[in-house]
Amino acid sequence: MQLKQGPTRWLVAVGAAVSAVLSAGCDVRNISELKEGVSTEAEVRARFGQPEAIWEAPGGGHVLEYNRNPAGHVNYMITIGPDGRMTALRQVLTPENFARIQPGMMMEQVRRLLGKPARQTPYPLKRESAWDWRYLQPPNTSMVFTVWFNEDWRVVRTATAPDPEAPENRGGGGGR
Structure with a gap:
């Protein structure tokens, strides 16, 4: 049983690492394709998918929460203004x-x-x-x-x- 557990842990660790690297690579590309004041919420969702949570933003609009934990090391908050355009993207x-x-x-x-x-x-x-x-x-x-x-x-x-x-x-x- 010990022999099975070692390779299984190794495979899980490798899978998590590969997932984190792929996600990070996709995030860099997705972020570079979005522009504050120009990109729409639909464009944000097309690149990042369904948010983990949606929070009300001061002054109207809302904030989309995108998490990369536990495998990754970042969480993004993307603010959508009342006009439906991205006003901020921050880690x-x-x-x-x-x-x-x-x-x-x-x-x-x-x-x-x-x-x-x-x-x-x-x-x-x-x-x-x-x-x-x-x-x-x-x-x-x-x-x-x-x-x-x-x-x-x-x-x-x-x-x-x-x-x-x-x-x-x-x-x-x-x-x-």
């Missing part, structure tokens, strides 16, 4: 956005800022839940940003750490 998993997450913020505020997390882990005995987002610290270090919420879904604390699932952060020890 939201950045240190600047992480710094905006403060104790007391509501879960929905965090979700609107960072998008869907890669993982949600409940800690019932502590009455907390931890949400993780994977991102790249330049030039290419895989990291995890974690937000802990209390039972009222308010931010308690945050932390940043190396991504334990990244190949460069895994311990040796074979399984060949």
